Amino acid sequence: MNQLCGTSSIVGCQFTLSPMSERYVDIILFALKEVNMSKVWSETDDVSTCIRGKQIHVFDVVRAIFLHAAKTGEHIAMSGTFSIGCPGDSAADVYMDESDIALNKDDTKEIDQLAGCKFALYPLGREDYMEKIYEQIDWSKETEVNVSHSHYATRLDGKVNDIFNLLQNVFDQTKQDVSHVTMTFTLSANSPTGKAKEVKVS
């Protein structure tokens, strides 16, 4: 199998947006309609949506989709993976020529939405990957977001905009040293249980 473009700087995010509501189709379509996606490549099927392009625009669009869905007040989950340097990814892409002006920032920066998030960072192909992970967790603790340990993940609690700033910084800092990085995340907003009421299921 060909291993293409391990040094490509194209960033991708494959995610599933799940509004826990009968109106989930309307909410997903509403969120997508509210977001300006003209600077990214995108494709949606029955399992997930994939966004590809420059890092700044991929994060801008994913953040905006989550915020516009969450502002409906419904319980919204979003799980996905950010990737860069995937050897299977295609290199040439017109979307890499876009300018660095994020198109959705003005619309989303004032949305004051809280969320819980769990994320995990996977620097690939490196024996020192755990050092890279711990560096980023240590750095995360200096931010506005509440950072705690969870099984197989780091938990973040705070404003969605602060959480996305943190995720984007962690991803950006890691890719400086590591050519292939993936970062998984799950966000939850408007949960009726909330963080204060963690429950055991067994």
Place this chain on the structure above:
Amino acid sequence: MNQLCGTSSIVGCQFTLSPMSERYVDIILFALKEVNMSKVWSETDDVSTCIRGKQIHVFDVVRAIFLHAAKTGEHIAMSGTFSIGCPGDSAADVYMDESDIALNKDDTKEIDQLAGCKFALYPLGREDYMEKIYEQIDWSKETEVNVSHSHYATRLDGKVNDIFNLLQNVFDQTKQDVSHVTMTFTLSANSPTGKAKEVKVS
């Protein structure tokens, strides 16, 4: 930071189950109630559920939760990550002493549910990680499940039981060679769009 138990054989799965329905709380509670979780450690909070124990029981329980949720007929998404050998994971756990008899197999093996799935395998700490991934993708094509390429993931279409058998085999085979493995997955069942009607959102 201490790096504990890189050779621990405890398997974990952190996942988010999302029924796209007003009744999502009932559906989640129903699915959890239908599943025998006595051989695994589990914890649920507002973002996700974590299941830990022997590999056979972790896969058995996650599969059963998805199948019991999907048999309600509602559109169900489940996104998660299976892990083994995580240096932050705790070693000693009474659940590792359980026998290898899967408690939910009799209840779930006859549930004839179709789903779409995207998964990605991350063998960590290894420079030859892409070879391990390609070996497993090649092997997957020999199974009952329809395997296709997707951005940043491999797509599977088929019966949920066949999909979980494939995921468990991929994970099991990879861990023979690699001490720290994670595998992300997103499953979607009862989607009104289905695979035949892939749509572009932009």
